[in-house]
Amino acid sequence: MIDPRRLTPQKLVIYLLVFFSVWSVRELVIRPVFLNSLDGLAFQFVESAIKLLVWTVPALLLIKYYESDMWISRNEMFTTKPKWFTDAPILLVIFAPLLRTLFLTGGLTICPDFQPLTLIGAVLFVGITEEVVFRGFLLNALLKKLKLWPAIAVNEILFVLIHFPIWIYAGHDFRTFLSSIVAVFFLGGLFSFSFVKTRSIFVPIALHMIWNLLVTLFAV
Numbered sequence: 285m286i287d288p289r290r291l292t293p294q295k296l297v298i299y300l301l302v303f304f305s306v307w308s309v310r311e312l313v314i315r316p317v318f319l320n321s322l323d324g325l326a327f328q329f330v331e332s333a334i335k336l337l338v339w340t341v342p343a344l345l346l347i348k349y350y351e352s353d354m355w356i357s358r359n360e361m362f363t364t365k366p367k368w369f370t371d372a373p374i375l376l377v378i379f380a381p382l383l384r385t386l387f388l389t390g391g392l393t394i395c396p397d398f399q400p401l402t403l404i405g406a407v408l409f410v411g412i413t414e415e416v417v418f419r420g421f422l423l424n425a426l427l428k429k430l431k432l433w434p435a436i437a438v439n440e441i442l443f444v445l446i447h448f449p450i451w452i453y454a455g456h457d458f459r460t461f462l463s464s465i466v467a468v469f470f471l472g473g474l475f476s477f478s479f480v481k482t483r484s485i486f487v488p489i490a491l492h493m494i495w496n497l498l499v500t501l502f503a504v
Contacts, residue, residue: 290352299346307446328405335413340413340416354424356483364482366484374477377474378491394501398501411489415488415492416485418443418446419479419485432480436480439476441469451464471492474491475492
């Protein structure tokens with residue numbers, strides 16, 4: 285008899301199918317019909333609440349229920365204190381595009397369409413929701429079933445795929461679509477590596493927030 289508390293590959297696939305299907309419907313069907321009728325703070329509140337309910341809450345429950353199949357325990361990932369001095373090079377990679385722009389242009393430009401309210405959803409909640417799902421749960425589970433780099437590679441691919449609905453909704457042209465895939469694939473690898481290296485979920489969350497803050501605030 286199969287232990288119901290074991291996270292089998294079949295269960296993981298079912299979770300991914302349900303999760304990706306629900307989020308695709310939300311991005312391509314629900315968002316255009318309902319969310320775009322909201323403005324300002326109401327939009328950010330509803331947007332963040334939906335993402336917490338669809339992403340974070342189920343992932344946290346699954347991490348707890350299948351804790352024996354997590355590579356890093358729930359307690360460890362939420363209590364380990366990062367060694368910021370030795371882990372600083374990871375942070376510097378996040379700032380590389382900003383430093384490149386500063387070096388080439390001699391200054392930084394605030395994005396012309398920047399709105400402070402977008403920081404709620406694009407920075408605060410995105411960093412938390414996406415990292416709990418993709419590093420705290422998915423990568424954590426994959427590392428129990430695969431070797432390090434294959435697990436990270438699969439996690440990166442899944443991280444890229446979950447962005448497809450919003451890119452389709454935004455109507456990206458081929459060049460933008462391709463550059464977005466490369467950027468998200470690279471960032472997914474960086475966030476994954478930081479999680480493995482520090483064994484703390486707060487490091488990839490912090491890196492994700494910093495990255496989103498930079499690309500939201502500055503034209504880099």
